[in-house]
Structures are given as structure tokens and as C-alpha cells.
Amino acid sequence: MENTYKPYLMRIERAIDEAPGVKTFRLAFANDDDRARFSFKTGQFGEYSVFGEGESTFCIASSPTRDGYIECTFRQAGRVTSALARKEEGDTIGFRGPYGNIFPIEAWTGKNLLFVAGGIALPPLRSVIWNALDLRSNFKDITVLYGARSVADLVYKQELDEWGKRSDMKLVTTVDPGGETADWKGSVGFVPAVLEKMAPSPENTIAIVCGPPVMIKYTFPVLEKFNFTPDQIFTTLENRMKCGVGKCGRCTVGPVYVCKDGPVFTYRQLQSLPAEY
Amino acid sequence: MTSTTYTLTHDNLNALLRALVAAGKQLHAPQRVGPKVFFKPVNDAATIVFDYVQTAESPKSLLFPKAEFLVSYRQNSEGMVVTDHLQKEIPEMILFGSRPCDAAALSRFVQFFADGHADAMVTQRRRALTIISMSCIASDPACFCTSCGSSPGDTTGSDLLLTPISNGRYLVDVVTEKGQSLVAANEALFEQAPTIVKDSYLATVEAVFTPEEITKRLATSFNDPIWKNASLRCIGCGACAYVCPTCSCFTIEDEGNDRTGDRLRCWDSCAFALFTVHTTGHNPRPTQTERWRQRVMHKFSYLPETNHFLGCVGCGRCSRACPADMNLKEQIIAIAELLPAIG
Amino acid sequence: MQSLQHKAAELLGSNRASVVIGYAEGSDGRVRPHFARTNDDAKALVWDQRCKQNLAVYLTKHEIKEMGPAAIIASPAVVRTIVQMASEQQFVRSFPITLVVDNDQVTELNDGPSLEAFATSHPVLFPSHVTKEVEDLAAMSVADRFAFWQEEFSRCFKCYACRSACPLCYCTKCITESNQPQWVTVAPHALGNFEWHLNRAMHLAGRCIQCGSCTLACPAGIPIALLTIEASNIVQREFGYQPGIKADAPAALSSFRVEDKEAFIR
Numbered sequence: 001m002e003n004t005y006k007p008y009l010m011r012i013e014r015a016i017d018e019a020p021g022v023k024t025f026r027l028a029f030a031n032d033d034d035r036a037r038f039s040f041k042t043g044q045f046g047e048y049s050v051f052g053e054g055e056s057t058f059c060i061a062s063s064p065t066r067d068g069y070i071e072c073t074f075r076q077a078g079r080v081t082s083a084l085a086r087k088e089e090g091d092t093i094g095f096r097g098p099y100g101n102i103f104p105i106e107a108w109t110g111k112n113l114l115f116v117a118g119g120i121a122l123p124p125l126r127s128v129i130w131n132a133l134d135l136r137s138n139f140k141d142i143t144v145l146y147g148a149r150s151v152a153d154l155v156y157k158q159e160l161d162e163w164g165k166r167s168d169m170k171l172v173t174t175v176d177p178g179g180e181t182a183d184w185k186g187s188v189g190f191v192p193a194v195l196e197k198m199a200p201s202p203e204n205t206i207a208i209v210c211g212p213p214v215m216i217k218y219t220f221p222v223l224e225k226f227n228f229t230p231d232q233i234f235t236t237l238e239n240r241m242k243c244g245v246g247k248c249g250r251c252t253v254g255p256v257y258v259c260k261d262g263p264v265f266t267y268r269q270l271q272s273l274p275a276e277y
Numbered sequence: 278m279t280s281t282t283y284t285l286t287h288d289n290l291n292a293l294l295r296a297l298v299a300a301g302k303q304l305h306a307p308q309r310v311g312p313k314v315f316f317k318p319v320n321d322a323a324t325i326v327f328d329y330v331q332t333a334e335s336p337k338s339l340l341f342p343k344a345e346f347l348v349s350y351r352q353n354s355e356g357m358v359v360t361d362h363l364q365k366e367i368p369e370m371i372l373f374g375s376r377p378c379d380a381a382a383l384s385r386f387v388q389f390f391a392d393g394h395a396d397a398m399v400t401q402r403r404r405a406l407t408i409i410s411m412s413c414i415a416s417d418p419a420c421f422c423t424s425c426g427s428s429p430g431d432t433t434g435s436d437l438l439l440t441p442i443s444n445g446r447y448l449v450d451v452v453t454e455k456g457q458s459l460v461a462a463n464e465a466l467f468e469q470a471p472t473i474v475k476d477s478y479l480a481t482v483e484a485v486f487t488p489e490e491i492t493k494r495l496a497t498s499f500n501d502p503i504w505k506n507a508s509l510r511c512i513g514c515g516a517c518a519y520v521c522p523t524c525s526c527f528t529i530e531d532e533g534n535d536r537t538g539d540r541l542r543c544w545d546s547c548a549f550a551l552f553t554v555h556t557t558g559h560n561p562r563p564t565q566t567e568r569w570r571q572r573v574m575h576k577f578s579y580l581p582e583t584n585h586f587l588g589c590v591g592c593g594r595c596s597r598a599c600p601a602d603m604n605l606k607e608q609i610i611a612i613a614e615l616l617p618a619i620g
Numbered sequence: 621m622q623s624l625q626h627k628a629a630e631l632l633g634s635n636r637a638s639v640v641i642g643y644a645e646g647s648d649g650r651v652r653p654h655f656a657r658t659n660d661d662a663k664a665l666v667w668d669q670r671c672k673q674n675l676a677v678y679l680t681k682h683e684i685k686e687m688g689p690a691a692i693i694a695s696p697a698v699v700r701t702i703v704q705m706a707s708e709q710q711f712v713r714s715f716p717i718t719l720v721v722d723n724d725q726v727t728e729l730n731d732g733p734s735l736e737a738f739a740t741s742h743p744v745l746f747p748s749h750v751t752k753e754v755e756d757l758a759a760m761s762v763a764d765r766f767a768f769w770q771e772e773f774s775r776c777f778k779c780y781a782c783r784s785a786c787p788l789c790y791c792t793k794c795i796t797e798s799n800q801p802q803w804v805t806v807a808p809h810a811l812g813n814f815e816w817h818l819n820r821a822m823h824l825a826g827r828c829i830q831c832g833s834c835t836l837a838c839p840a841g842i843p844i845a846l847l848t849i850e851a852s853n854i855v856q857r858e859f860g861y862q863p864g865i866k867a868d869a870p871a872a873l874s875s876f877r878v879e880d881k882e883a884f885i886r
């Protein structure tokens with residue numbers, strides 16, 4: 001039997017400063033056997049660790065279509081993320097995973113995909129977006145609405161440029177009123193309001209929504225207004241986690257383990273859960 | 278397996294325990310510390326006690342130590358090396374004197390860790406452990422095993438179950454292969470016996486609720502006002518969870534520096550204010566009301582739904598240990614009365 | 621008992637208190653904390669020798685504070701607790717209505733001076749075995765004392781019942797939970813337990829009002845009050861400071877006087 005809690009050793013291949021306090025690491029397996037047997041699907045997460053400091057939970061922000069490495073994006077907040085932020089290219093950290101359920105992207109074949117993201121919550125969607133773009137012919141229209149408090153807070157700026165230039169997808173970026181700069185070309189306004197103006201059609205469409213709780217709270221009603229059913233809306237939940245595998249008891253929402261039964265839920269599933277997140 | 282029964286005299290039981298210690302086996306048995314009884318490693322079989330209703334702490338630490346190494350790490354000239362504690366051999370252990378409810382609890386505990394994403398550590402420890410339980414001939418008012426799927430003579434989870442019968446003898450139920458081999462290895466001490474009905478020797482513990490009924494009532498109770506009053510005197514210590522044989526929550530912590538150290542898991546409890554708190558400061562269970570609800574719901578509603586067993590065996594330890602007298606049996610009976618029956 | 625129930629009903633009836641914190645009959649001959657909010661609740665209040673748990677712990681509990689002004693039935697230890705908490709600025713606007721019972725006579729202590737006077741005239745009384753244990757420990761050699769605590773702490777699993785039961789451990793985030801930096805090792809192994817108990821004892825030295833609730837709460841049967849009782853004894857001996865006696869006394873270990881006998885402090 002295997003020790004679930006033994007981390008893979010990962011080398012930081014690239015470290016990118018995304019926004020104030022937000023970093024992205026590209027991580028490569030230090031051990032070739034580990035690389036060979038590792039696989040994941042979009043939506044899954046892992047436990048990233050700095051030895052001596054502890055583990056921290058976040059999603060795998062890269063697409064499973066990109067082989068040989070994983071990427072993660074994190075905001076420096078607690079002890080472990082602060083220690084991670086001090087790590088540099090070439091340093092070694094720990095990773096165990098992948099854990100949790102997945103975005104059922106295979107079931108979305110032939111559908112339009114509407115991504116709605118806010119702030120630091122783009123990473124889980126970035127994984128699906130790239131996954132979908134890499135399998136572009138499987139889907140119809142792909143639309144991404146992404147907002148942050150200010151221009152500086154937008155993450156993946158380079159990729160946003162790239163997505164903006166692509167003709168096979170539509171990107172709308174927005175910043176909260178007052179967060180714009182002189183040369184800002186995107187929208188100004190809160191994500192739910194911008195979404196409302198976009199008047200999305202629910203026809204053959206899946207909406208994938210990730211963002212801070214307030215954004216989520218006001219975005220679902222907009223989608224409902226345009227007749228999206230709760231089964232057409234997907235999101236991810238975050239709760240405090242330790243084990244990642246349904247044992248430590250920390251992440252539960254009623255009978256549901258976010259780490260094991262989630263982190264991906266439909267809005268319909270959320271409606272049947274107590275508000276314990 | 279339960280077909281073979283033996284009897285054993287008290288003297289021969291003592292001889293058996295002495296032989297196990299002499300053979301260098303790690304024997305854990307009830308011993309007195311002040312007014313309380315604890316499972317402790319035995320150096321001298323004479324310190325083992327038999328006259329207790331229930332130990333203060335459960336025997337779960339044999340499967341789930343209060344602090345357990347998961348991995349260790351060390352930076353050498355080639356880079357970081359992570360060693361896996363699972364690969365280390367666990368010495369054979371014998372648990373003596375667990376109650377039937379304890380053994381039943383440990384079997385649920387093992388199942389919980391084996392279900393889904395298996396936790397090898399607990400499974401490995403169970404494999405190294407032989408459980409010799411002792412039926413209950415006495416109970417106290419905190420006990421409610423018969424309401425939680427166990428009973429004073431329940432063989433579930435034990436390898437051997439001894440029941441004190443007349444004339445300083447014990448009836449021996451051989452429950453598993455492991456129990457059988459322990460008997461076989463010490464054959465001279467045991468006597469073959471005809472099947473003896475042990476019920477008349479056992480303590481009587483009145484069933485006070487049916488768990489299925491409680492689970493059904495709890496299903497819709499999440500937003501019920503009962504939780505606030507029920508939890509008013511709870512001070513949010515983790516005593517209940519730490520003495521409980523089925524509570525399994527833990528935290529994972531690193532000890533050491535960036536070059537060398539260990540990653541451990543340590544017991545934790547949903548009673549603690551900071552158990553669920555996010556890094557942002559947001560707490561999904563902000564007051565003791567939600568935390569007490571979680572304790573009851575997890576044991577009597579969620580676990581039956583997700584893992585098909587009750588998270589409580591009615592050992593009564595939490596009630597005896599609670600500094601605020603949050604009597605669980607009483608609370609569950611009250612739930613049966615306060616919450617409407619559905620369907 | 622009747623006059624107590626009567627008094628509680630009167631306080632609730634006149635809306636001077638929204639809740640009276642006291643004890644009621646519990647399970648199997650025990651008493652348990654009881655929060656009387658109605659006349660009927662008040663009839664369940666009891667007061668006798670069994671009432672040992674320090675109820676002042678509930679004065680800082682969110683769900684109780686939310687009820688409104690509180691009255692509390694107080695043993696001398698609880699009175700000392702309230703005085704000590706007051707000296708640590710734990711009561712912003714006013715004291716809780718403190719009810720002391722003597723020969724079925726109920727007296728209200730509502731201000732600093734009356735609480736102080738009561739605390740002074742009711743010195744700490746330990747059960748004789750506690751006095752003896754404190755003396756025995758103090759008489760031990762350092763090595764023996766170390767061995768004693770090592771054995772006792774070996775049973776500690778860090779449930780923190782001792783901390784939760786202590787009304788003076790009111791911090792919303794204990795130093796044991798701070799991890800930037802990690803002051804106290806989290807794990808309940810030999811080192812982690814020593815660190816925890818040293819910290820606890822030091823944080824309560826000169827603040828422990830010697831009620832013994834921590835020992836009563838400990839499910840592992842560790843007589844941990846002995847540590848803080850002795851720590852407070854030492855503070856009293858060295859600094860002439862006794863906790864729980866003066867509501868405006870500066871804290872013994874976190875205030876400073878120019879005439880301090882230790883030279884390093886100047």
C-alpha cells in the first residue's frame with residue numbers, strides 16, 4: 001500500500017509574478033517515474049508544500065493537455081503561501097494529488113462554454129479554458145468574462161492578451177469602477193452587471209462560474225434570469241482542507257466532502273447543501 | 278469462526294498476559310492512574326485492572342496515534358530526500374480489555390479509513406494488532422451501546438472476546454483467524470467448552486432510541502433552532518472528540534526547518550473554533566452552535582448516509598469526560614422528542 | 621436555594637438581567653451550567669458543594685453575550701475571576717451582576733469595591749489534598765519534579781479542555797494557534813506537550829485565581845492546576861501580588877516599577 005501523504009518532489013521551472021501578492025509556478029517532477037505515472041483531469045487540486053512550513057491547498061491551474069508539468073497560482077496569505085512566495089526558480093517544493101472530482105468536459109462536447117471568473121479565482125477556470133481551447137473542435141462558442149478589482153489585480157495578463165487576439169473565442173475583461181487605468185480598453189463594472197449586459201443565451205450552453213462569494217452570489221441570479229437551469233451552471237467550492245482525501249474531516253459541508261465529492265459542483269448540487277462554506 | 282468456544286480461568290488469563298509480556302509482545306491493557314483507568318503499555322501484568330466500567334480514553338491511539346509521523350525529509354548534497362514512515366515495520370501489538378463497544382468502534386474506524394481513498398497507516402496498524410476484548414458485566418448511566426448497534430457481548434471487531442462467567446472463569450469467543458492462532462499458540466491454557474449462553478452474565482443496557490429513527494429526524498434538522506439551546510453550555514474544548522473511539526479528525530503539521538524535519542498528523546476536533554476557519558478569516562462554523570450540530574450530525578446523520586454506519590457506539594466516554602455535562606445520550610433522546618418525525 | 625431562584629426570577633422579571641448564569645441538576649448526580657432566561661428556568665437553579673466549574677468562562681462566550689446583560693451566581697473563585705478579568709479590562713461598560721450566596725442569603729455585588737471586599741474576605745480555600753500536592757511538588761528536587769510532569773504530560777493529547785474551562789484563557793486566538801511564527805509545537809508529543817504547558821503556566825502566572833477548573837476539566841486526569849497555582853504562589857511571594865483581589869491592579873508580569881528589585885529591568 002502507498003502512503004497518501006508522501007509528496008512528489010517538484011522543481012520550480014518558472015515563477016511568474018501575476019499581480020500584487022499573486023504568483024504562478026510551473027512545476028516539473030524531480031523524478032521521472034513520478035512524471036510518468038502522474039495524470040490529472042481539469043478541475044482537480046493538490047496539496048503544495050514547503051518543507052518545514054506545511055501544506056496548502058490549491059487547484060492545478062494548467063491544462064491536462066499540457067504534459068510533463070503542472071502550474072499553480074496562489075495568493076500569499078498564510079504561513080505556507082508566504083513561504084511558497086519566497087521560493088525561486090530551481091527550488092524544490094512538495095506536491096501531492098491530484099485530488100477531487102473534475103469538470104465533466106467530455107460531456108460538454110458540442111456545447112457552447114461560457115466562463116465567468118472574478119479576481120484570483122481564474123486559475124481553476126484557466127485549466128478548463130486551455131483544456132477546451134486545446135480541443136477546440138469539440139466545442140462550439142467559447143466565451144470568457146473575467147473581472148478583477150483593478151487592472152493590476154488581473155492575473156495571467158499575457159494569456160489574456162493572447163485570448164483577446166484569438167478569433168475562435170470571445171474574451172471580455174472588466175474591472176470594478178475606479179479600478180481602471182488611463183489606457184484600459186476593457187469594460188468597467190462588476191462582473192454580474194457586465195454579464196447582464198452580455199445577455200448570454202442558455203441555448204446548448206454550459207456556464208462555469210468561479211469567483212469570490214459576493215460575485216457568485218450575484219452572478220447566479222443573472223444566469224437564472226437568462227433561463228440557465230441550475231444543472232447548466234458549474235462552480236467550485238473552497239473550504240479549509242488538510243488531507244485532501246476525505247479523512248481529516250475539515251472541509252465538510254453537511255455530508256459532502258469538498259475535497260472528495262468536490263471541488264466542482266453544479267448550482268443544483270449547491271442548492272441542496274447547507275451553507276457551510 | 279464463532280463456532281469454537283473455550284473457557285479460560287482467571288489464573289490462566291493472567292498466565293497468558295504474563296506470557297505475552299515475557300515474549301516481548303507490546304501489550305496494552307487497562308491500568309489505573311489516579312481515579313481513572315487508561316490503556317497503557319504493560320510492563321508487569323500485575324498492574325492490569327479488571328474492575329472498571331470503561332476506560333477514560335479509548336484505545337484508538339493504537340490505530341491512530343495522537344501524533345504520528347507521515348513523512349520525514351532531509352536535504353542532502355543531491356537534493357531533498359523524503360522518507361516514508363509507512364515503509365517502517367509496525368511491531369505486533371495486543372490490545373487487552375477493550376469493551377465490545379470499543380472493538381465495534383475500531384472496526385468502524387478502520388472501515389472509515391479504508392473506504393474511498395484508503396489510508397494505509399490505519400490499515401497497517403490494524404493488521405499488526407490483536408484485539409482481546411472483555412464483555413461488560415456492569416454498565417453505568419452514560420452507556421448506551423444497545424442504542425448504537427453494539428451490546429455488552431458484541432463480538433464485532435474483536436479477535437477474541439472474553440465473558441466473565443461463574444467460578445472465576447471466562448467464556449472465550451474466537452471471532453477471527455487471528456484470535457484462533459492466539460488460542461492455538463497457548464493451547465494449554467484454554468479448555469474446550471460446550472456452547473454456553475453468555476447473555477445471563479452480561480450487563481443490561483436499556484435501548485433508549487433507534488438510530489435509524491434519529492438519522493431520519495436529523496435529515497431535515499440543519500436549520501432547526503434546537504442546536505443553539507442544546508449547545509449553550511458547550512465550551513468548545515475537544516475533550517469529547519479526543520476520548521471518542523470513532524472520532525477521526527486530524528490536522529497535518531510540519532516540524533523542523535527547511536532542511537530537515539518531519540510531517541506529522543495530530544488529532545483535531547470539530548469542536549474547536551479554528552477548525553474550519555479560512556485564511557481570509559471567514560469561518561463557515563462561526564459559533565459553538567454550528568460546531569455542536571456538526572458533532573451530532575456527523576455521527577448520527579452524515580456517516581450513516583455516506584459510510585453506512587453510525588459514528589457512535591454509545592461508549593459514553595464523551596459524556597463522562599465533558600466538563601460541561603453535555604450528556605450525549607440525553608441530547609439524542611431530546612432530539613428524538615424535539616424534532617418532528619418525517620415520513 | 622429558594623432565595624436564589626427568587627432573586628434570579630426578580631432580576632429577569634425586572635429586565636435587569638436577560639440571563640442568569642448558574643447551575644442546575646445534571647446527569648447522574650452531577651450539576652451542570654444552566655442559563656436561566658425565564659421564571660421557569662430560574663426554578664431549576666441549584667447551589668451546593670458540587671458547584672465547582674468556574675462559570676465565569678461563559679461571560680465571554682458569544683452566544684451568552686448576545687443574550688444581553690448577564691447575572692452570574694458566583695463562588696468566591698468566580699468573584700476573584702471577575703475582579704481579575706476587570707483588572708484586565710474585560711468588562712467594557714459594566715460588571716456582570718454578581719450574586720453570592722451565603723446561608724441561603726443572596727447578595728448582589730455590582731461594583732469594584734464590593735467585589736474586591738468580598739474577594740479579600742474570602743481567601744482561597746483548597747481541598748486539603750491540593751494543598752498537600754502543591755507542597756509536595758515544591759519540596760521535590762528539580763529532577764523528580766521534571767519526572768513527575770513528564771509522566772503526567774505523557775497522557776496529554778492537547779484537547780485543550782483545560783484552556784477552554786479557564787475563564788482567564790479568554791484569548792480568541794491562543795498563542796498555540798499562532799503559526800507565523802509557530803511559537804508552540806502543535807503535536808502532543810513529549811516536547812510539544814512541555815511547550816504547551818510551559819506557555820500555559822507562564823501566561824497564567826500571577827493571573828490564575830486558583831479555582832481548579834482546569835484539573836476538573838482534563839479528561840486525561842492530569843492535575844494541571846498545580847502548575848498555575850504554584851506559579852501564582854511564586855508571583856505572590858516574589859512580587860507581593862495576588863490575582864483577583866484588586867480590580868485596578870496593574871498586571872504583575874507585564875507592568876514595571878522603577879524600584880523593582882531585579883537590576884536588569886532598570
Ligand code: SF4
Pocket residue numbers: 510511512513514515516517518548595598599600601602603
Ligand atoms: S461537548 Fe463537552 S467535551 Fe465536547 S467540546 Fe463541548 S464542552 Fe467540550
Ligand code: SF4
Pocket residue numbers: 382517520521522523524576588589590591592593594595596605
Ligand atoms: S460519541 Fe461519545 S458515546 Fe459515542 S462513541 Fe464517541 S465517545 Fe462514545
Ligand code: SF4
Pocket residue numbers: 249518523524525526545546547548571572573575576
Ligand atoms: S467531525 Fe467532529 S464528531 Fe466527526 S469525527 Fe471529526 S471531531 Fe469527531
Ligand code: SF4
Pocket residue numbers: 775776777778779780781782783837838839840841842844
Ligand atoms: S485538558 Fe488535559 S489532556 Fe487536554 S490539553 Fe489540557 S492537560 Fe492536556
Ligand code: FES
Pocket residue numbers: 240241242243244245246247248249250251252257258259260
Ligand atoms: S480536506 Fe480532509 S476531509 Fe477534506
